[in-house]
Amino acid sequence: MTTLLRTEGITKAYGGVQALNGAEIAVEEGTIAGLIGPNGSGKTTLFNVITGYERPDAGEVWFADRPITGLAPDKVFAAGIGRTFQLTRIFPRLTVIENMLIAAQAKDRPRNMLAWFGRDAWTHHRRHAMELLAFVGIERHANVLAGSLSYGQRKLLELAYVLVADPAVILLDEPAGGVNPTLINMIADRIRQLNAEQGKTFLLVEHNMEFVMGLCATITVLESGATVVSGAPDIIRSDKRVLDAYLGADLDEDDGTAAEPVLNKETGR
Amino acid sequence: MARELTQAIVNGILIGGVYALMAVGLTLIFGVLDIINIAQGVLVILGAYLSYSLFNKAHIDPYIGLLITIPAMFIIGVAIHWAFISRLRGSERTSMTLLVTYAVGLIIEGILYKVYGANNVQISPSYIDSSAHVLGFYIGWVYIWGFVIAVALVGAVYVLLYRTRFGRSVRAIMQNGDAARLVGINVNKVAAITFGVGVAVTAAGGMVFGETNAFNANSGYDLISRLLSIIILGGMGSVGGALGAAVFMLTLESVVTIWQPTWAIAVYYAALVIILLWRPAGLFGQKAVRAQ
Amino acid sequence: MKAQTLAKSGGLVVLLVFAVLFPQVFSNPSVTNYGVLALVFATAAVGWHIFSGNTGYIALGQAVFFGSGAYAMGIAARDWHMQATAVFELLPLSAVTGALIAIPFGLIALRVRRHTFIVVTIAIFFIFQLMAFNFWFTGGSSGLGSPFLSWAPVPYNRNFYYIALACAVGAIVIAWLVGRSRFGLQLRAIRDDEDRARGLGVKAMQVKMAAYMISGTITALIGGVWFYYLNQVQPQTGFNPLFDLTLVLMIFFGGYGSIAGSVLGALIIEPLSLWLNTIPALNGFNEIVLGAILLLVLLFMPRGILPTGAEFITKIRTRGRPAVVPATTIGAAPSATPSAPSVSSGGAR
Numbered sequence: 001m002t003t004l005l006r007t008e009g010i011t012k013a014y015g016g017v018q019a020l021n022g023a024e025i026a027v028e029e030g031t032i033a034g035l036i037g038p039n040g041s042g043k044t045t046l047f048n049v050i051t052g053y054e055r056p057d058a059g060e061v062w063f064a065d066r067p068i069t070g071l072a073p074d075k076v077f078a079a080g081i082g083r084t085f086q087l088t089r090i091f092p093r094l095t096v097i098e099n100m101l102i103a104a105q106a107k108d109r110p111r112n113m114l115a116w117f118g119r120d121a122w123t124h125h126r127r128h129a130m131e132l133l134a135f136v137g138i139e140r141h142a143n144v145l146a147g148s149l150s151y152g153q154r155k156l157l158e159l160a161y162v163l164v165a166d167p168a169v170i171l172l173d174e175p176a177g178g179v180n181p182t183l184i185n186m187i188a189d190r191i192r193q194l195n196a197e198q199g200k201t202f203l204l205v206e207h208n209m210e211f212v213m214g215l216c217a218t219i220t221v222l223e224s225g226a227t228v229v230s231g232a233p234d235i236i237r238s239d240k241r242v243l244d245a246y247l248g249a250d251l252d253e254d255d256g257t258a259a260e261p262v263l264n265k266e267t268g269r
Numbered sequence: 270m271a272r273e274l275t276q277a278i279v280n281g282i283l284i285g286g287v288y289a290l291m292a293v294g295l296t297l298i299f300g301v302l303d304i305i306n307i308a309q310g311v312l313v314i315l316g317a318y319l320s321y322s323l324f325n326k327a328h329i330d331p332y333i334g335l336l337i338t339i340p341a342m343f344i345i346g347v348a349i350h351w352a353f354i355s356r357l358r359g360s361e362r363t364s365m366t367l368l369v370t371y372a373v374g375l376i377i378e379g380i381l382y383k384v385y386g387a388n389n390v391q392i393s394p395s396y397i398d399s400s401a402h403v404l405g406f407y408i409g410w411v412y413i414w415g416f417v418i419a420v421a422l423v424g425a426v427y428v429l430l431y432r433t434r435f436g437r438s439v440r441a442i443m444q445n446g447d448a449a450r451l452v453g454i455n456v457n458k459v460a461a462i463t464f465g466v467g468v469a470v471t472a473a474g475g476m477v478f479g480e481t482n483a484f485n486a487n488s489g490y491d492l493i494s495r496l497l498s499i500i501i502l503g504g505m506g507s508v509g510g511a512l513g514a515a516v517f518m519l520t521l522e523s524v525v526t527i528w529q530p531t532w533a534i535a536v537y538y539a540a541l542v543i544i545l546l547w548r549p550a551g552l553f554g555q556k557a558v559r560a561q
Numbered sequence: 562m563k564a565q566t567l568a569k570s571g572g573l574v575v576l577l578v579f580a581v582l583f584p585q586v587f588s589n590p591s592v593t594n595y596g597v598l599a600l601v602f603a604t605a606a607v608g609w610h611i612f613s614g615n616t617g618y619i620a621l622g623q624a625v626f627f628g629s630g631a632y633a634m635g636i637a638a639r640d641w642h643m644q645a646t647a648v649f650e651l652l653p654l655s656a657v658t659g660a661l662i663a664i665p666f667g668l669i670a671l672r673v674r675r676h677t678f679i680v681v682t683i684a685i686f687f688i689f690q691l692m693a694f695n696f697w698f699t700g701g702s703s704g705l706g707s708p709f710l711s712w713a714p715v716p717y718n719r720n721f722y723y724i725a726l727a728c729a730v731g732a733i734v735i736a737w738l739v740g741r742s743r744f745g746l747q748l749r750a751i752r753d754d755e756d757r758a759r760g761l762g763v764k765a766m767q768v769k770m771a772a773y774m775i776s777g778t779i780t781a782l783i784g785g786v787w788f789y790y791l792n793q794v795q796p797q798t799g800f801n802p803l804f805d806l807t808l809v810l811m812i813f814f815g816g817y818g819s820i821a822g823s824v825l826g827a828l829i830i831e832p833l834s835l836w837l838n839t840i841p842a843l844n845g846f847n848e849i850v851l852g853a854i855l856l857l858v859l860l861f862m863p864r865g866i867l868p869t870g871a872e873f874i875t876k877i878r879t880r881g882r883p884a885v886v887p888a889t890t891i892g893a894a895p896s897a898t899p900s901a902p903s904v905s906s907g908g909a910r
Contacts, residue, residue, distance in 0.1 A: 053760070073760035083760075091753035094746070102750045103761050104742055165761070306678065307806070356860055361817060363676075364619050367815050371806050379848030393907060490802050494683055501680040535691040538684045542669055545681055549673045550714040 010059035034216035082167030092147025281520030300506020311495030316475025346468025352457035415477035510553030617752035622682030628799030630784030659781020704795030816865030
């Protein structure tokens with residue numbers, strides 16, 4: 001099994017705040033990986049660095065053995081890394097299907113400007129887009145403005161429109177955050193299904209531990225911008241350092257590990 | 270040459286202070302309330318006409334007259350906010366305020382035109398041509414007093430914003446209107462007062478403008494384009510930035526005028542464009558104070 | 562859906578027939594004059610819509626294109642000694658001038674957003690106005706006159722009416738093509754969330770630039786028509802600070818974000834303000850009346866007189882597309898655990 005997405009020693013500071021301090025993560029191809037950590041531990045910042053929305057101060061991002069550090073978001077997306085946002089970023093004044101089409105056209109390479117005026121390519125995208133909307137269960141809303149969707153439906157739309165561009169890795173920022181339990185189960189089902197049937201690779205940030213533990217094969221724990229431990233759910237569940245990280249970690253005298261950026265290489269597989 | 274240059278710089282700084290006064294009102298309204306007040310230029314002219322009338326009809330000295338015109342302009346500002354601006358909602362609100370204030374400006378301009386006619390006038394008290402003789406330079410008292418008043422009022426606005434409870438509310442709204450509402454700030458009231466203050470300072474700006482320039486009802490257009498560019502250059506919502514940008518603008522214009530009077534303002538606008546390419550948030554603007 | 566499309570096309574045909582017959586029915590030159598100027602502004606409003614209406618970047622420097630189109634025609638006609646109807650051959654020159662000016666203008670202005678964009682467009686506008694005042698070849702503050710056209714008043718206005726109508730229809734067709742294309746969708750995605758659109762592979766700068774050039778071309782073209790119609794241009798009329806505010810007013814009056822709204826706003830506001838100027842009782846009050854009407858519309862019909870504005874158009878547009886049939890093998894109910902559609906092969910499994 002090959003490592004598809006990997007970061008090395010990422011640091012990023014905002015003014016005096018060290019948001020990332022040597023964060024390391026490795027995502028194996030065809031797995032569902034999780035990224036957890038207390039609030040402010042740098043999970044979303046790491047996502048932003050990987051997807052090009054932020055430039056790291058130091059460190060490297062590798063995707064399929066190619067460095068992608070500092071590439072613009074569109075280049076990262078074209079390379080095959082799709083993502084969703086914690087607060088969904090859909091296009092509220094476009095219809096649901098138009099949202100899908102915007103994501104779908106990323107793959108196209110129109111030969112000239114006149115091709116922009118053509119509509120033929122849409123027909124193909126449209127069919128595929130509708131299937132994905134059906135897959136996440138919101139195809140009935142295809143022609144309404146995306147801004148009128150409920151919060152949970154927006155999460156589903158964002159998932160669908162990331163899928164439409166067929167990325168190799170999908171980064172999900174709190175897919176279950178603020179969503180009702182029925183929908184959470186459905187989202188988990190869809191992720192599992194995409195992984196099982198098509199071998200899609202996922203990396204997700206989530207606070208809902210049940211969700212993460214049930215879904216992910218590997219979990220990486222971030223604290224104060226550094227990787228604390230990485231491994232299978234069982235290992236994470238029983239790791240004292242993780243507990244410390246979540247409880248505030250003032251046990252430095254007994255066990256200094258939580259305060260230092262120690263990378264545990266055990267993958268649990 | 271050096272003498273001309275120094276004189277030009279001094280003039281530029283003094284007139285710049287007056288423009289800063291007019292621009293502070295705009296930057297406050299713009300930065301805090303996200304309102305593009307196109308009427309600000311016409312309101313300055315209205316302030317000038319108020320002083321003009323008080324002086325010519327009631328023989329009240331323009332500086333004393335400020336005691337009347339500033340409160341009057343404050344009330345006009347609050348009224349405009351209450352009647353029109355507070356009623357706008359929705360995603361295109363910023364563009365809508367631009368149009369609403371444009372319409373308000375058109376109406377005020379039409380009334381001024383009807384009342385005062387199209388001829389240029391100037392506020393001319395007896396001391397208008399007297400000047401101070403400092404270090405070999407002749408500087409009009411009007412400019413000196415205008416500058417003093419401008420700095421005093423800009424300072425007052427600064428204190429209001431950064432040293433008072435009201436100012437804290439204003440800055441809370443500037444950063445996040447919804448959150449400010451949640452912690453119990455009466456956003457509508459604060460907005461109305463902010464708008465009123467922003468308009469009130471035009472009374473003083475207009476008075477000094479009217480003493481140093483001949484004006485008519487149409488003069489507002491040239492003013493508003495200058496004021497807009499000043500607050501953008503200074504950084505929206507930044508009081509000190511407005512002062513710095515206004516002084517920069519007028520000094521540059523006054524210096525370039527020595528060689529090339531016709532292109533003076535074009536040089537400023539070109540400088541503005543270049544600076545904005547380098548710093549899109551303006552010289553003193555914080556980057557993305559207000560999120561998209 | 563068929564009936565809807567039919568009704569819509571029928572309505573458009575009726576409107577077009579009316580527009581074509583208008584100068585025949587109302588042959589009075591002072592009436593056709595309203596028609597010509599209304600169509601000039603309708604064309605400019607559609608030009609504004611193509612860029613600003615789609616992207617949400619409120620441009621207040623369109624007068625740069627309008628004035629440049631007028632001046633390009635005037636200067637070329639003067640220096641190349643063009644006469645009479647041959648001057649119309651210069652209209653493409655006006656259009657190209659607009660496109661060329663849009664390139665440096667766009668490269669500067671399109672790097673900034675929102676308020677800063679508005680002010681940069683205003684600043685560039687004033688630079689152009691000053692250039693018109695001060696360059697040696699622009700005729701200074703007295704501006705330029707056009708060559709003489711020896712048409713009688715009635716055919717004069719009528720001919721210009723048809724030229725302006727052709728420009729307006731052309732602009733509307735272009736705007737419609739843009740709106741329904743992938744290009745238009747990208748523009749509207751930029752309006753909603755430019756950074757996210759870029760993240761999804763939309764080449765924002767290229768797309769904005771293309772729209773800006775189209776907008777500049779149309780505006781400069783109609784500026785040329787306007788110049789020859791009025792036989793003159795001065796710096797303060799060609800590069801008029803009120804031009805852009807008037808355009809924006811027309812668009813918000815009619816309905817921001819829709820072609821029909823933009824056209825409708827221009828067709829109502831321009832004749833209205835011309836008409837107000839002719840009423841003796843209102844002499845001196847017309848600014849006040851126009852401002853008051855504008856305020857009433859903004860406060861009571863804030864989305865323009867096409868009440869549902871943008872959404873209405875969206876509905877029409879999506880209805881016009883072929884009906885979308887959900888793939889039959891995929892269960893409609895989310896709970897039915899449909900199998901994942903193949904992400905790579907366009908749905909075929």
